[in-house]
Amino acid sequence: xxxxxxKFYQTGTFTVGNRLLAPEERSVQADMARINSxxxxxxxxxxxxxxxxxxxxxxxxxxxxxxxxxxxxxxGCLEVFSTPYPETSWQIPWIHSVFGNAAAVATGIAAALxxxxxxxxxxxxxxxxxxxxxxxxxxxxxxxxxxxxxxxICYDNEAYMNTGVQRSSATPPGARTATTMAVGPxxxxxxxQGKDLPRIAMAxxxxxxxxxxxxxxxxxxxxxxxxxxxxxxxxxHILVPCPVGWGHGSHETIRIxxxxxxxxLFPVFEAEDGEVTGVSKIxxxxxxEEYLRPQKRFAHLFGRPPRIDIIAGLQEIADRxxxxxxxxxxxx
Amino acid sequence: xxxxxxxxxxARSVPGDLCPIATVPNPMRPGDWRSMRPVVDRxxxxxxxxxxxxxxxxxxxxxxxxFDIGYATCKGCGICAQECPQRAISxxxxxxx
Numbered sequence: 001x002x003x004x005x006x007k008f009y010q011t012g013t014f015t016v017g018n019r020l021l022a023p024e025e026r027s028v029q030a031d032m033a034r035i036n037s038x039x040x041x042x043x044x045x046x047x048x049x050x051x052x053x054x055x056x057x058x059x060x061x062x063x064x065x066x067x068x069x070x071x072x073x074x075x076g077c078l079e080v081f082s083t084p085y086p087e088t089s090w091q092i093p094w095i096h097s098v099f100g101n102a103a104a105v106a107t108g109i110a111a112a113l114x115x116x117x118x119x120x121x122x123x124x125x126x127x128x129x130x131x132x133x134x135x136x137x138x139x140x141x142x143x144x145x146x147x148x149x150x151x152x153i154c155y156d157n158e159a160y161m162n163t164g165v166q167r168s169s170a171t172p173p174g175a176r177t178a179t180t181m182a183v184g185p186x187x188x189x190x191x192x193q194g195k196d197l198p199r200i201a202m203a204x205x206x207x208x209x210x211x212x213x214x215x216x217x218x219x220x221x222x223x224x225x226x227x228x229x230x231x232x233x234x235x236x237h238i239l240v241p242c243p244v245g246w247g248h249g250s251h252e253t254i255r256i257x258x259x260x261x262x263x264x265l266f267p268v269f270e271a272e273d274g275e276v277t278g279v280s281k282i283x284x285x286x287x288x289e290e291y292l293r294p295q296k297r298f299a300h301l302f303g304r305p306p307r308i309d310i311i312a313g314l315q316e317i318a319d320r321x322x323x324x325x326x327x328x329x330x331x332x
Numbered sequence: 333x334x335x336x337x338x339x340x341x342x343a344r345s346v347p348g349d350l351c352p353i354a355t356v357p358n359p360m361r362p363g364d365w366r367s368m369r370p371v372v373d374r375x376x377x378x379x380x381x382x383x384x385x386x387x388x389x390x391x392x393x394x395x396x397x398x399f400d401i402g403y404a405t406c407k408g409c410g411i412c413a414q415e416c417p418q419r420a421i422s423x424x425x426x427x428x429x
Contacts, residue, residue: 027385029384029385030381030384036390039357039358040389040390040391040405041357041358041359041360041361041362041405042358042360042389043358043360043362044388044389045407046365046407046408046409047388047407047409047410047411048388048409049388051388051389052386052387052388055388055390082358083354084358085354086354086355086356087354087356087357087358087359087360088354088355088356088357088358089357089358091357217385217386243409249410250409250410250411251409251410251411251413251414251423252414253388253409253411254386254411254414254415255414255415
């Protein structure tokens with residue numbers, strides 16, 4: 001048999017295809033018997049990171065609970081593209097209430113299940129960053145404080161994408177949105193530095209807090225499975241790039257999410273009872289320019305003249321994250 | 333359509349007077365949104381399944397020796413072509429296909 005050389009390109013992914021792994025190590029998605037909770041045929045945009053992240057998270061939660069799961073969903077892109085009445089893409093028990101109270105609805109479901117003696121049925125609440133960090137924050141903080149048995153998943157695309165890219169409190173500084181235009185002496189988002197909700201959740205001392213990106217889907221599945229092994233309030237924050245709102249090519253969704261982690265702007269870690277127990281190390285920190293440049297929402301930072309001060313501010317945030325969580329691999 | 337391990341949710345199991353419940357599976361076939369079409373080079377594909385994992389709409393179809401694209405649901409985002417470690421997927425304009 002003739003030897004055929006096989007060339008692998010370094011695309012940045014360290015995901016090994018499922019065919020090379022033992023069955024118990026394979027991802028949930030490799031399993032033909034998976035529930036396929038978010039069916040195809042929904043109306044998400046091309047290259048939607050949220051559709052990818054939601055399917056992985058809910059499928060992994062379904063597997064770890066033995067398909068006994070109820071999901072409550074806040075208003076947002078995820079709810080709008082998946083369920084235009086009377087159609088639905090969800091193949092799980094799923095409830096949408098209003099924008100701000102997904103955590104409260106999930107609390108109620110968990111309380112009802114407890115009263116009815118269905119301890120094996122678990123509850124997931126999910127929402128975008130607007131419904132989590134802004135509007136639903138009171139309900140969410142109450143859920144953490146009461147330590148209700150709910151896993152809250154926030155899909156963070158850093159603005160209100162569904163209504164047309166308005167600024168949310170998770171929007172990073174300097175980002176252009178519909179309500180923070182790239183004009184004036186402080187172009188883009190001039191308010192604050194973005195609400196760091198994972199750390200706020202950790203401050204509540206809840207059993208489990210984790211962050212993940214759609215670039216590392218095995219890590220995402222692991223964190224959902226780990227979260228479902230705890231009882232009590234748990235919080236999972238998933239960075240999901242949005243090609244429409246962030247203004248990058250639809251094919252770059254995964255690459256942008258990977259760069260967000262490798263620059264340090266989005267620290268990927270997990271924490272139990274308020275203490276960080278594990279971080280995803282960065283092999284080689286990437287300057288934030290590489291993350292910012294493909295995104296049109298930061299295009300004004302590279303105009304004429306370039307806003308080196310704002311870029312330096314973002315680099316400072318990344319460096320602070322690297323220091324705070326010890327993201328650098330010290331073995332190198 | 334991909335084989336479903338579990339049957340679709342049966343709408344008749346819901347009492348009619350409970351509340352309005354969306355029970356129609358989304359019938360949309362967003363394949364006509366596409367401007368760029370992914371094409372798999374069967375010689376280069378090593379079935380590593382990276383495209384399968386990263387496809388947001390699960391349009392990757394497994395064939396005996398390669399992964400193919402389900403053009404009924406593929407929206408043409410190009411994530412598979414970007415992430416393929418073999419560069420086995422190329423995006424070609426839909427007009428030329």
